Amino acid sequence: MKAAVRDNSGRYALYAAMLAAAVAYPFIFRKPFPQDLAIKVFLFGGLASAWNVLGGFTGQVSLGNAIFFGVGAYATAVVQIHWGWTPWAGMVLGMGTACGIALVIGYPCFRLKGHYFAMATLAIGEVISTLFMNWQWAGGAVGMYIPIRDDTWKYFQFGTTKFPYYYVTLAFLVLSLLVSEGILRSRMGYYFRAIREDQDAARSLGVSARGYKLSAIGISSMLTSLGGGLYAQYVLFIDPPSVFPMMLSIQVVLLAVLGGGGTLWGPVLGTVILIPLSEFTRIYIGGTGTGLDLIAYGFLIVLVSVVQPRGILGFFRKGGSA
Amino acid sequence: MSLLSISGVAKRFGGLLANDDISFEVGEGEIIGLIGPNGAGKTTLFSCIAGYFPVTAGTIAFEGRRISGLPPEAICRRGIARTFQIVRVFKEMSVLENVMVGAFLSTSSRGEAEAHARAVLGRVGLSGKAESFARSLTVSEQKRVQLARALATRPRLLLLDEVMAGLTPQEITEAVSLVRTFREDGLTMIVVEHVMEAVMPISDRVVVLDYGKKIAEGAPGEIVRDERVIEAYLGVKHRASH
Amino acid sequence: MFLPELAQSLLSGVLMGLIFALVAVGLTLIWGIMDVVNFAHGDFLMSGMYISFWMYSLWGVDPLLSLPVSGILLFFLGVVVYQLIIRRILGAPMLIQIFATFGLMILMRYVAFYFFTPNYRTIQHTFLSGSIDLGGIYLPVPQMAAAAGAFLTTGAVYVLIHRTRVGGALQATAEDREAAALMGIDTDRMFTLAWGIGAATAGIAGSLLSAFFYIFPEVGGIFGLIAFVAVTLGGFGNVAGAFVAGILIGIIEALAGHFYDPALKTVFVYALFLGVLFFRPQGLLGVK
Numbered sequence: 001m002k003a004a005v006r007d008n009s010g011r012y013a014l015y016a017a018m019l020a021a022a023v024a025y026p027f028i029f030r031k032p033f034p035q036d037l038a039i040k041v042f043l044f045g046g047l048a049s050a051w052n053v054l055g056g057f058t059g060q061v062s063l064g065n066a067i068f069f070g071v072g073a074y075a076t077a078v079v080q081i082h083w084g085w086t087p088w089a090g091m092v093l094g095m096g097t098a099c100g101i102a103l104v105i106g107y108p109c110f111r112l113k114g115h116y117f118a119m120a121t122l123a124i125g126e127v128i129s130t131l132f133m134n135w136q137w138a139g140g141a142v143g144m145y146i147p148i149r150d151d152t153w154k155y156f157q158f159g160t161t162k163f164p165y166y167y168v169t170l171a172f173l174v175l176s177l178l179v180s181e182g183i184l185r186s187r188m189g190y191y192f193r194a195i196r197e198d199q200d201a202a203r204s205l206g207v208s209a210r211g212y213k214l215s216a217i218g219i220s221s222m223l224t225s226l227g228g229g230l231y232a233q234y235v236l237f238i239d240p241p242s243v244f245p246m247m248l249s250i251q252v253v254l255l256a257v258l259g260g261g262g263t264l265w266g267p268v269l270g271t272v273i274l275i276p277l278s279e280f281t282r283i284y285i286g287g288t289g290t291g292l293d294l295i296a297y298g299f300l301i302v303l304v305s306v307v308q309p310r311g312i313l314g315f316f317r318k319g320g321s322a
Numbered sequence: 323m324s325l326l327s328i329s330g331v332a333k334r335f336g337g338l339l340a341n342d343d344i345s346f347e348v349g350e351g352e353i354i355g356l357i358g359p360n361g362a363g364k365t366t367l368f369s370c371i372a373g374y375f376p377v378t379a380g381t382i383a384f385e386g387r388r389i390s391g392l393p394p395e396a397i398c399r400r401g402i403a404r405t406f407q408i409v410r411v412f413k414e415m416s417v418l419e420n421v422m423v424g425a426f427l428s429t430s431s432r433g434e435a436e437a438h439a440r441a442v443l444g445r446v447g448l449s450g451k452a453e454s455f456a457r458s459l460t461v462s463e464q465k466r467v468q469l470a471r472a473l474a475t476r477p478r479l480l481l482l483d484e485v486m487a488g489l490t491p492q493e494i495t496e497a498v499s500l501v502r503t504f505r506e507d508g509l510t511m512i513v514v515e516h517v518m519e520a521v522m523p524i525s526d527r528v529v530v531l532d533y534g535k536k537i538a539e540g541a542p543g544e545i546v547r548d549e550r551v552i553e554a555y556l557g558v559k560h561r562a563s564h
Numbered sequence: 565m566f567l568p569e570l571a572q573s574l575l576s577g578v579l580m581g582l583i584f585a586l587v588a589v590g591l592t593l594i595w596g597i598m599d600v601v602n603f604a605h606g607d608f609l610m611s612g613m614y615i616s617f618w619m620y621s622l623w624g625v626d627p628l629l630s631l632p633v634s635g636i637l638l639f640f641l642g643v644v645v646y647q648l649i650i651r652r653i654l655g656a657p658m659l660i661q662i663f664a665t666f667g668l669m670i671l672m673r674y675v676a677f678y679f680f681t682p683n684y685r686t687i688q689h690t691f692l693s694g695s696i697d698l699g700g701i702y703l704p705v706p707q708m709a710a711a712a713g714a715f716l717t718t719g720a721v722y723v724l725i726h727r728t729r730v731g732g733a734l735q736a737t738a739e740d741r742e743a744a745a746l747m748g749i750d751t752d753r754m755f756t757l758a759w760g761i762g763a764a765t766a767g768i769a770g771s772l773l774s775a776f777f778y779i780f781p782e783v784g785g786i787f788g789l790i791a792f793v794a795v796t797l798g799g800f801g802n803v804a805g806a807f808v809a810g811i812l813i814g815i816i817e818a819l820a821g822h823f824y825d826p827a828l829k830t831v832f833v834y835a836l837f838l839g840v841l842f843f844r845p846q847g848l849l850g851v852k
Contacts, residue, residue, distance in 0.1 A: 061659045063666075108842050114658040115601045119792065120841050123834045130831050187426045187435070190415075194423045197412035204372060204406075205475055206398035206427040250666065257663065262414075291677035294670055301667025306652045309660040 019174075026166050035162040039234065041275045042169035043227055048255040048267030049176035050223035053183060055253060056261035058216040059196025060110070063249050064121030067105075067128050068098040068221040070243035072228025074132070077144045077238055080155075082137075087146075087156045091229035098225035099218045106217040110210060122246065129244035143239025146232060156233045165234050172230055173268070176223050180264055183219070192216055196262070247294075254297065258304055260313030269312055274300075323386060325350045325510050326371070326402075326479055331380035331390075333363075333370055340366040342534040343380070348479070353505055354512045355525030355542070359554055362531040364514045365407055368481050371512075372404045373397040384479070398427065403477035407484045407514075409464045411471075413457035417448060420456050420467050424474030439474055446470045446500065462489055479510045486517040494520050522546070530554065568700040573822040574815060575701060579711040581814020583769055586714040587787055588794035588806035589721055590765035596801020597738040597758045600650060600661055604669040606788020608638055608763045610676060612770025613779045617685055620774075626691040627775045631713070634771040635764045642763025646756050669784070676781040685779040692775075710772035717768050721761065722803055734758060738801050786830065790817075793837040 026035050051065050075094030079085040109120045133141045151158045158164050183189040191212050194202035199209050232238050259270025281293045308314050324347035333341040340363045348354050356364050369375050371382055373394040382390040389397050403424075412420050421439035422432075429435055443449050446466045451459060456467055465485055472480060482501075486494050494517065501524055504511065515521035521528070522542040530538040530545060532554040538545055545551055591605045612634040619625040619633065645668065653664045695704040725731040736744040737754040745751050769787075777783070794813055798805025813833065820832040 055659070059657075059659075061662060063662075112841060115662060116841055118658075118662050119601070120838060123789075123837050123841075127831055127834045127838075130828070134828075185432060187430045187432070190419065190423050190426055190435075193415055193419075194412055197414060198410045200374070200394070201406065201410040201412070202423065203394040204398060204404055205424045205471060206395050207423070208393075208395045250670070253663075257659065261659065291674040294674040295678060298667045298669070298671030298674060301663055302649060302671060303667075305656070305660045305664035305667060306649055309653075309656055 022170055023167075026163055032162060035166055037276060037279055039162065039165050039169050040279070041271055042166075042173040043231060043234075044252070044255055044275050045268045045271040046169070046173040046176040047224055047227045047252045048259075048271050049173070049180050050220050050227065051252045052256045052261060052267045053180060053192075053223070054216045054220035056256055056263070056266065057180075057183065057189065057196065058192040058213060059262075060213060060216065061114070061118045061253070062121045062217070062220075063118050063246070063253065064105075064125035065220070065224050065252055066244050066246065066249040067121075067125050068102065068224035069228035069231070069248060070128070070132065070238075070240070071098045071101060072225025073232040073238045073243040074138055074144075074228075075225070076229035076232045077146050078138060080146055081144060086154050087229065087233050088154075091226055094225045094229050095222040098221040102217040102221035103214055106214050107210075110213045110217075122249075125244065125246060125249060129240050129246075132240045132244060139239065141240065143237060143242070146236045146238075148236065157236070165230075169230055169234075172227060175226075177264065177268070179219065179223065184264060188212065188215065193262075250301075251297070254301055254304075257309075258300065258311050260311030263311075263313050266311050266313045273312070324348055325352075325385060326512075327381075327383040327386075328367075328371070329381050329383075331367070331370060331382060332378045333366055333375055334378040340534050341370065341377075344531070344534075344536050345380075346529050346536065346539055348510060348512060350478075350510055351505065351508060352510055352526045353501070353524050355521040355528040356512055356514045356531065357516070357518075357521060357528060357545075358531035358537075361533075362554075363534040364531055365483055367531070368404060368483055368512075368514065371397075372402060372481060398475055398477075401476075401478035402481065403472035403475045403479070404481035405465070405468045405472050405483055405485060407487075409461060409468055411456040411459075411464045411467050413455070415456060416453050417456055417459070417467050418443065418452040421470045421474045424471040427475040439470075442470045442474045445473070445503075447496075462493055465489075473504075477509070479512070480504070482511060482513045482515075484514055484516065486515055486520045489517075498524055570822065572701050573818045575703065576707070577815040577818025578811060579707045579814070580818070581811035582711040582714040582718075583773060583810075584787070584790050584794055584814050585807040585810025586718050586769040586772075587766055587791040588798065588810045589718050589803055590762035590769075591791045592795045592798065592801055592803060592806040593721070593725075593734075593758050593765075594762040595795055597734060598650075598654070598755055599800075600654075601665065601792075602762070603662070603665040603788070604645075604672055604784075605762070605766055605791055606784030606786070607669050607672040607676075608641070608766035608784075609770040609773070609787050610781065610784035611641065611672065612638055612767030613774045613777075613783060614676060614680060614770075615767070616771040616774040617687060617779050620687050627687060627771050628691060628709070628713075631768055631771040634767040638767025639760040639764040641767075642759040642761070643756050645763070646759035650759065651752070651755070669788075673781050673784060680781065682781055687774055687779075690775045704776065706776040710775055713772045714769060717765060718803075718807055721765060722807075724761075725803055730757070789830075789837070790833060793833055793840065796837065796840050 025038060029035065047069065051062065055061050072091065072094035075097055076087045076090035079090035079093060080087055105124055109117055112120055132138055138144065149155045149157050151160060183192065191202065191207045194207055195209050195212060203209050228243060255270040255274055256267040257270070258274060259268065260266025278293050281296060304311065326348040329345050331341055331344045332339065344367060358364055366375070370377050373392050373396065377390045381388055384400055384402060389400060412423065418436070418439055421442055422435045425435040425438040440449070440452065443452055446469055448463065448466055448470060451463065456464065459467065469485060486497055489497060498520055501511065513521060513525065525542055527540065528542050528545045529536060530551050537550050537554060538548045587605070587609055591602060594600060594602050615634045615637060616627040616630045619630040620627065649664055649668065653660050690706055692705045692709045695702045725734060733744070733749045734754055734757065736747070737749055737751050741751055790813055794806050794809040797812065798809035816836065817829050817833060821829045
């Protein structure tokens with residue numbers, strides 16, 4: 001059985017077409033709802049791709065990526081509220097902080113195998129969420145409102161139009177994909193995948209497992225926190241339940257795995273399918289209060305695990321059964 | 323000066339002394355056969371040399387510098403590569419990608435790594451399978467992938483752990499001549515084997531372990547006549563074919 | 565003097581700890597025999613709680629009487645979960661195993677959410693009620709009954725594992741699956757049994773709890789987490805270890821609530837969990 005053969009010219013044409021379509025979209029669909037939907041798709045797609053670097057490529061299943069999302073969101077909010085900086089500066093600060101936290105978490109946690117790593121990230125996520133609930137300087141349980149200003153790029157706020165948010169989140173998704181693609185083509189990508197497949201065998205070939213795993217979580221955390229910052233600016237209100245919840249971590253993982261973890265386009269595919277589905281479910285079947293969408297999530301997760309662990313892309317990738 | 327120097331190495335797991343005061347030297351360009359009954363401690367010794375276990379006592383030195391205590395990746399960078407007894411290929415990666423992981427040790431360029439990997443695959447006769455997923459290969463093909471992968475790191479010393487097990491007689495003959503070509507390229511090897519027909523003809527010297535201790539060392543012809551060795555194998559007599 | 569309050573906290577901790585122990589025993593059974601982490605274990609407990617609640621609300625059945633019903637229903641649920649889901653992911657990569665039970669957890673929790681609403685429920689009048697006054701220390705009878713029930717059930721499981729043939733077969737499968745199969749033990753049946761017993765114990769714990777604890781869809785979360793910590797502390801697959809660890813956690817949690825802020829009790833448990841994972845992954849009593 002052969003691995004998929006690459007044909008570059010066809011692929012690049014396809015990418016160009018997709019990008020053109022994405023750029024044209026908001027001119028065709030001018031209502032807020034489709035644009036908001038697309039923004040959500042781009043944001044989650046970028047987050048799922050970011051998780052994929054750590055979880056899909058390197059095989060370290062983190063169930064706590066919301067930590068970095070929240071850190072990015074809070075950094076962006078805090079620098080504006082307490083120091084009057086621009087949100088962009090906050091996002092940069094957020095990325096640095098998230099990376100630092102990622103390394104601190106990764107160092108001890110990467111010694112743990114499989115299940116235990118996942119559980120540790122869950123536990124740490126919950127601890128951080130609780131800490132932020134009690135941290136008054138960062139708003140505590142009440143949360144923080146980002147002060148509303150006039151529409152400007154400097155403060156990245158636009159009350160009258162969604163266009164800037166659309167293009168910035170699109171850029172975020174493109175960035176995540178470019179980073180993922182760049183990793184996959186490089187030595188780092190090969191080493192990541194080797195670690196995923198068999199860490200000890202990788203080490204016997206000179207791969208420093210700890211170093212590369214830390215790189216993976218560092219990259220993943222920075223991208224994720226950037227997404228958090230963008231979210232904060234779009235919604236202009238954050239509190240621990242909205243940016244740190246376990247469900248967010250799980251959701252991101254589900255999107256990546258549903259589409260096909262470990263591949264470049266898997267996370268995007270999963271997002272494109274699941275986010276519109278959950279939005280429509282929410283609107284037509286009724287409110288977030290019922291938990292129906294979560295029932296669907298749970299069911300889907302079990303289904304994917306049992307029927308096609310490789311995700312949707314697994315149906316298309318040549319290579320046969322597991 | 324010997325390439326690899328093992329002095330008084332001991333490895334203890336709880337109450338079990340898997341390696342007990344083992345010492346021998348490996349000269350450059352030599353092929354050392356490491357044999358002994360099951361459970362004698364051969365793979366444990368390999369794991370100690372390759373850095374997977376810290377030694378309980380003794381030292382291991384490579385090219386005059388101490389390596390006991392270094393992690394596996396550092397030992398690989400010093401020039402020692404190994405294969406595993408139970409084949410451990412990267413299943414979800416193609417054969418070529420598997421070998422490239424080894425090739426990347428000496429370069430960060432994908433083009434160079436790919437070229438080097440293809441060359442190594444050519445040497446072990448797997449060029450035709452370069453694009454196949456590793457998990458779709460037979461066990462003996464996977465062993466060759468493992469071998470190619472280790473070779474791609476351009477080692478000076480290669481530790482081969484039971485590469486011949488499960489091979490047909492013809493495959494064994496091919497493997498033996500392949501190993502001989504490696505030696506011609508200046509590669510030093512320690513070969514752990516149960517298949518006597520494979521190990522005896524290619525080894526310059528043979529080290530015999532039993533219950534964690536070294537019980538004999540010498541030329542293959544001497545070893546097969548050594549009484550202690552024959553006893554260790556429970557009376558099974560082996561004669562080298564010539 | 566605050567000594568009676570401290571003693572009160574300690575005692576409550578032990579009583580709760582016995583329930584934690586029961587939940588942990590079920591989890592360690594599953595974990596030990598097949599190395600699968602059941603993220604949905606807390607929701608088995610939640611199911612047991614709701615079974616008792618509805619039997620009380622609809623037909624006035626006391627939790628003590630609905631306890632066997634809970635146990636039996638959850639046993640079958642465990643079997644079904646194993647046959648439909650777990651059996652198919654036994655050889656799968658780590659991510660998928662985590663995913664499967666995690667998805668099950670979400671599914672169970674939000675089905676409860678949807679059908680029963682998120683409202684906190686309680687069982688108002690139980691057969692055993694009131695409290696015993698022991699020199700300033702109040703021992704609520706429902707909690708004591710629950711603790712006694714947990715103790716007995718744990719004991720029954722222990723006897724099952726260590727003193728019966730079936731238990732021996734379970735242990736053999738846990739220790740070396742292939743060797744057990746070679747000896748003629750039907751490993752599939754052993755796994756099914758483990759899931760059945762594991763779920764049943766969680767369900768029974770739920771029924772015991774329902775007599776005095778709030779009943780709501782997310783209740784499985786905290787008890788599941790505590791079970792994880794207990795299993796990690798006690799050593800995977802170690803029934804006696806899980807028992808001791810459960811009680812220990814009950815005491816630690818009670819003391820944390822007593823000396824610090826009760827709201828931060830959970831953080832303590834999480835921190836303890838992380839501590840064990842990092843510093844003593846083989847558990848206090850475990851050997852691996």
